Amino acid sequence: MIRTGEEYKQGIRDGREVWIDGERVKDVTTHPALKPIIDVKARMYDMAHEERYSSDLTYVESNERHSIFYKPPTVQKDWHDKIKALDHFMKDISGVVTRVGDETIGEMWSLTDGRDVLAEIDPRFAPNIDRHIRAVVEKDVFHVSANTDPKGDRSLPPQQQDPDMMVHVTRETDAGIIIRGAKYETAAPYADQAYLKPTVGAWSTEKLSDYAVGCIVKMGAPGVKHICRSGFAGRSNPNDYPLANRFDEVEALVVFDDVLIPWEDVFFYRHTRAAQFVRSTLHRYSAFPYVLRLLYVADMMIGAAMWNAKQTGLDKLQSVREKLADLVCYREGINAHLTASIAMAEKSSGGLLMPQQSMLYAGRVFACSQLPAMMHIARELCGGQICITPNANAFDAKGSGEWLNKFYSLNDQWQADDRRKLLAFARDLLNSDYAGHRLTFVQFAQAPHFNHLAAVYNNFDFSGPLDFVKKSAGLSDRIDGMAP
Ligand SMILES: Cc1cc2nc3c(=O)[nH]c(=O)nc-3n(C[C@H](O)[C@H](O)[C@H](O)COP(=O)(O)OP(=O)(O)OC[C@H]3O[C@@H](n4cnc5c(N)ncnc54)[C@H](O)[C@@H]3O)c2cc1C
Structure with a gap:
């Protein structure tokens, strides 16, 4: 089944507790800070029903129509279909948004791969994993990601500070587990549900821990409180801030004040090995759509800088062309990593087709870490008038x-x-407040830089360079056991 935009909006008008700037929001779908981005997500749903898009945005299986974005990838064509569908979406909305469902669903596919490992650690929850993976496809739910706790003083184990600094289970009931704590989550105030899992911390050396919990949390469940940061939309004239007013993806500190998670929504509980396993494979699919967004950001920078150079006649200067070429190299560098990761895609343990991991993670580091420098080039090319021009x-x-x-x-x-x-x-x-926010989003929203580098380190096959140097330098066979 595929939902309409209106059905999605009806679903999030569930009496959820959302706060913004100290005010309790009555209806998220009409609040000025949230309405624009909710309309964008609703548009994504509606596009799937329109004749001009429906064959590219949906597929039919067992006489049921589903979203192409949520189709678990098993062959390269699945990835090409997703790229095409996203292209339609970005061009239709004329902007870039990240957390609209297709980018977070990959975390569920990682769970497919982890199913057997998790079932071996604790067999009670395996059917829940299967059911939820099916449910996302069948019910077309908007699903976000809950990883990052406030964490507090990291030099102390969570038990030695306010224990709520990290989400944990406070007790079990016949109906399920009760969780307490908080997570930072983009789009949570207007999503259906979140896949919650721990930030692996000091407690993970223990075998069992109340902090090792992975589950689905319904965003309107009793005890879930969304405390949003101030929005960018509605604060200024859209003629002056055309992106901030249409595409602001509002984050919230989502507080879990003794929230009941029914047993059927639990994926793992207490086993730290399960938590560590889930964290290590979390972004193996979702890094792809995350990085793909930056291709569109690069296009926006190239377009803005090039139009400006054309307006002012500066495109005739060789030194200006070189700066434009730097932006193009950035864009094509992202494109190359993404293209190669699909061309070299690998079968996963769960039978899915995952982008070639080393190429994908190296591409994520390239795209995210170079963005500040590229924004600087684009800003410099646009000239000082972008910050001194009077308003509309x-x-x-x-x-x-x-x-x-x-x-x-x-x-x-x-x-x-x-x-x-x-x-x-x-x-x-x-240059704007919103632009700075988006830059920070790219640096953090799918884990911080050190974590991106750790993924590269853990997925690159070092044996090639090691063998090459061993032979070239004439090293002895005594070192063979030292290869990773
Ligand atoms: C705009 C935005 C959107 C976000 N959306 C989401 C979301 O949807 N879901 C979600 O779960 N989270 C989200 N986050 C949270 C994000 O994942 C965290 O900001 C990130 O994981 C870093 O955690 P932190 O902010 O607590 O920083 P800290 O953990 O305090 O880290 C700060 C810095 O300290 C250094 N550091 C810390 N620990 C280490 C280490 N072990 N090794 C090396 N250096 C280290 C690094 O320089 C790091 O950048 C979002 C964040 C932002 C800014």
Whole structure:
């Protein structure tokens, strides 16, 4: 089954407890900070029903239509289909959003791969894993990711500080487990459910721990409280901040105040080995759509910088072309990693097709770590006018408007209105509060940089370089046991 945008909106009008700027939100779908991004997610659902998109956004299995985004990948075509579907979506909304479901669903596929290991550690929960993986496809649910606790003082084990600093189980009942704590989650206030699992911490040297818990949490369940950061949408004129007003993906500190998790929603519990296993494979699929977003961010930077160079005639200068080429190299570097990861895709233990891991994780480091430098190049190419241009009202007002229209009209082709619009777009992409937030999002939302590097280290096959150097340097066979 595929849902409509309206069905999705009805689903999140469930009386959930959402707070923003100290105010309890009555209806998330109409709140000015949340409405734009909820409309974007609803659009994703509606597109799947439209004739021009439906054959690319859905597939039919056993006479049921499902979202192509949620189809577990088993062959390369599945990945190409997802890339095409995402392309339709980004072009339709004319912007970039990340946490709209297709990027988090991969965590469930990792769970498919982990099913047998988890069943061996604790067989009670294996049927839950199977059922939930099916349910996401069959019910078309919007599913987000809950990993990061406030954590507190990391020099202390959680038991020696406020124990709620990390989510943990406080007791068991016949109906399920009771969890307590909090997680930072993008999109939680307007999602159906989250896959919650621990940040592996100081407790993970123990065999059993109350902190080792993985489960599905319904975002409207009693005791779940969403405390959002301030939104960017609705704060300013959309003519001045066109991206912030349409695409802000609101994060929340999601508090779990003794939340009952029914036994059928539990994936693992108490076994630290299960928690460690789940963490080590978490992003093997979801890193792909995460990095793919940065291809579109790169396109926005290239487009903004190139239009600006064309408006001002600077595209004729060789040194300006070189900077534009640097942006292109960044874009094509991301493209190359993603393309190669699918061309070299690998079968997973659960029978799925995962992007070649070393290529994918190296691509994630490349795309995320180089973004600040690329934003700087794009900002520099757009020039200082992106931060000193008066707002849209000033262009319209009598008195200031005539002067602004005079000085912002470049020639017959480039009149002040287009110049102002491009500068406002570039400001919101590169310079605004929202732009800074998005940069931080990229650096952290799918784990921080050190974690990205750890994934590269753990997935690269070091045996090639080691053998190469062993032979080239004439090293003895005594060192053979030292290879990883
Ligand atoms: C915009 C945004 C959206 C987010 N969305 C989500 C979400 O949807 N779901 C979710 O679960 N989380 C989300 N997060 C949280 C994100 O995953 C965390 O910010 C991230 O895991 C880092 O945790 P922290 O902020 O507690 O930083 P800390 O753990 O305090 O780390 C701060 C810095 O300390 C250093 N450091 C810390 N520990 C180590 C270590 N072991 N080795 C080396 N260096 C270390 C690093 O430089 C690190 O960047 C989001 C964060 C942001 C900013």
